[in-house]
Amino acid sequence: MKIKTEVLIIGGGATGAGISRDLALRGIPSVLVEKGDFASGASGRNHGLLHSGGRYAVSDPEAAKECIAENKILTRIAPHCIEETNGLFVSLPEDGIQFRDRFLQACDEAGIPSTLCSRDETLAWEPELHPGLLSAVKVPDGAIDPFKLILENVKDAENHGAQFFLHTEVTSLLIEGNKIRSIQAKDLATDEEFSIDASFFINATGAWVNQVLKLAGLHIGMALSKGSLLITNQRLTHRVINHCRQPSDGDIVVPNETVSILGTTSVRLQEIENFEVTPHEVSLLVQETSKMIPAIQEARLIRAYAGIRPLFQSEEKGNDRAISRGFALIDHGQRDGIKNLITITGGKLMTYRLMSEKTSDLICEKIGREMPCSTHLNPLPGASRPTGSKERLKQFLTERGEILCDCELVQRKEVEGFLEDEKFKDLQDILHRTRLAKGTCQGGFCVYRLIGVLHHSRRSGGDSNKILKGFLEERWKGIRPILWGTALKEEELIESIYKGIFNL
């Protein structure tokens, strides 16, 4: 197999998918290669916060301005991926009001709408908050579903001719003179190898940028910071709750459909793979977030997970075009003499569209044609469809059928529809695209059922029990750090089922 395209994008996170859409809307053909599924890296491992910019207002005004601008755009183009909850920056007695006043001023300067709310007003909205709180500042924070956002970008890009290869790894780059001619790629499911020729190559692999650059003998300065998060089995608040203080560990609680996400920590990592959440981080997050919401002390946790923030170290040599402190767009033509290679890294989910726009602008500049960006103007394909848990419940009540996941009410036909529609290569692909296994039992019951359904439709591809074991080990990584209280009971049940009843 030999494929030719104009732009080859490596990395299927928010940035890669965003670039793919941006180029497609400008009429530039592209192919995207991702070694896992979409959003396998930091794009799918964050707190799903639609930033107002408030979090950065005091410490990084530039990033704050970017956030509020993108916030307004995303709310317009991707309403179906967003719950407009609003956010509160809560001041507790030990914080005093000095930081709050700086915060209010910084929000004004960054153009973030903010309203100071009294203690009584705040508690009337959010009764679970610390009753002794001093005040809260309301900002337009919200919740965003990163996976849906990325899939919607992909869908729009595909509608405009872009191509995607998932579970496909780039194994080598063919460099001739000052240009990359092609890449060699390997389908990780079938081990099939093929090459892709392109005029331009974009490295959008987040924390993995240096693994790709290494194939060209290049390296950039990156710092990897692990951020750990916890999920509760209930939604604790209506709004995003932030601790109104200098950014630090455990200062945010983001509602997400039926659950809340507690974040985050920041731990420097030397290596990317095999990162896990430590019991210490879990205790720290519970201790810090429960200062704002005391009920967290008693709340049942259902999972812990961690993502890696790819932080670009801009003190590095070279003339990289650090557009803001948030992200880095590197033209390897200027920096290293490889004319058709661009690296885009750093940044955050919130600015994925802006990063995609700037990257695509650079591609246009290199091609020498002027084609304006339109990703901020055109809504994503599903934008007019109603969505959310209310919609799911409505659908569930009108079209009753066999339910596979009792916690999240995922129906068998939803999974089967997906099996007919798309080619998937991995159990995780289905888990990414449905809410199956996202509830309280974290797949303890429903994954047995899912595998039964896959086997039935002859789609399990190999030894079903081996796939199940793989899932249980993967699940374990997120469960093990939070096992006490009720979660521990659930674990005894799941272990008794698979090791006991089924003798796995």
Next chain:
Amino acid sequence: MHYDLIVIGMGLSGLMAAKTAAEAGQKVLIVGKGMGSLCLFSNTIDVLGQCPIATKMTDALSQWIKDRAEHPYSKVGLERIEEALSSFVSLFPPPYSFHAIDHMNCLLPTGMGTLRPTYLIPATMIGAASFDEGHTLIVGFEGFKDFYTHYVADRLKCRGINLPLPDPFYQELTATALARLMEKNSFRENIGREIKKQLQGETRVGFPALLGMHDPIQVKEGLEEIMGTKVFEMPILPPSVPGKRIFDRFKEWLLRKGITFLLGYPVSKATVTGKRCQGIEVQHPPVITSYSGDHFILATGRFIGGGLKADSKKIYEPVFNLPVHQPPSREGWFGRSFLGDLPHPIHQAGVLTNASFQPVDERGDVILENVWVAGSVLAHHHCIGEKSREGIEISTGYVAAKRALEK
């Protein structure tokens, strides 16, 4: 109200203790907030599934006891284990009786198509012992989400079919609902006839374990007669219909013996004076009732049953606050691999007792003179991996009651 013996916990160990005391003519109260893990996992009676296959159970247990002084089986002793198992078996006269095959473990197929070693087998499962490849048909039901026929059949290398069910039953199909439907003659006969049409020379038909709640033998034999084949059932995801049959049989027998059966309410408090328990308080919202007793058996299970609880720092026993043997910190509770070869250290945690199952402190001194501890709440076993859950429950429940009677 005053009792000779109060049993706290209504799982298999508590029921065995109550039975043992009732047989000795004691006035017994058994109180439990639920039916224990019996109705979740106990399809068959495991005694020591992890011992090498083709070993006589007596030999396996003797060796086990020799090697592990602290294990509950070592405190019970071989002779008493056998007595306890006989006592259990005597509660189930034919036709729904329990048997061991050649005094050894045998392998039974499960709802995941795996084979699983177990010891005492109910009459509805005995047909699957020495599983004979090629002559079995596996039958499941469309819309029943806890059993996947082809998944099971393919692994067992035999044929599988899925039967459609009439519409009204299609929603909320659970194992318990199907088990009750199976007892309806017309429903069962339709199924039997449909399967008979689809037989291709198979001599045995395997179902998920839902062949009737109250009269499984009638269901089994009824189907066998229509289809002209042997019938067996296989353990599936909880709830366990065979476990519920065991519970129901104990309940019926104990009530007939005149013991007081208090299901659905948690024990909120135990009253202790010095080294003696005086009584317990049971919550029946909005009132709390007190019961006093001479002897007490704690048979509250592990984490699922609530016999052990854990906060983020430690594991504790909530009724008497008895010392719990446990790893030094939470980091040490679980291993890095879920299915790895080594059992998670937390499984060895539990209440410490002396050889008579009386609760002791770290020095070995008895804490409560009139309390005995039975079942999976005990320390120093790993019933999931050992496949010893029911054996431990039956034998320690039996012995704890015997010891209490001796006092």
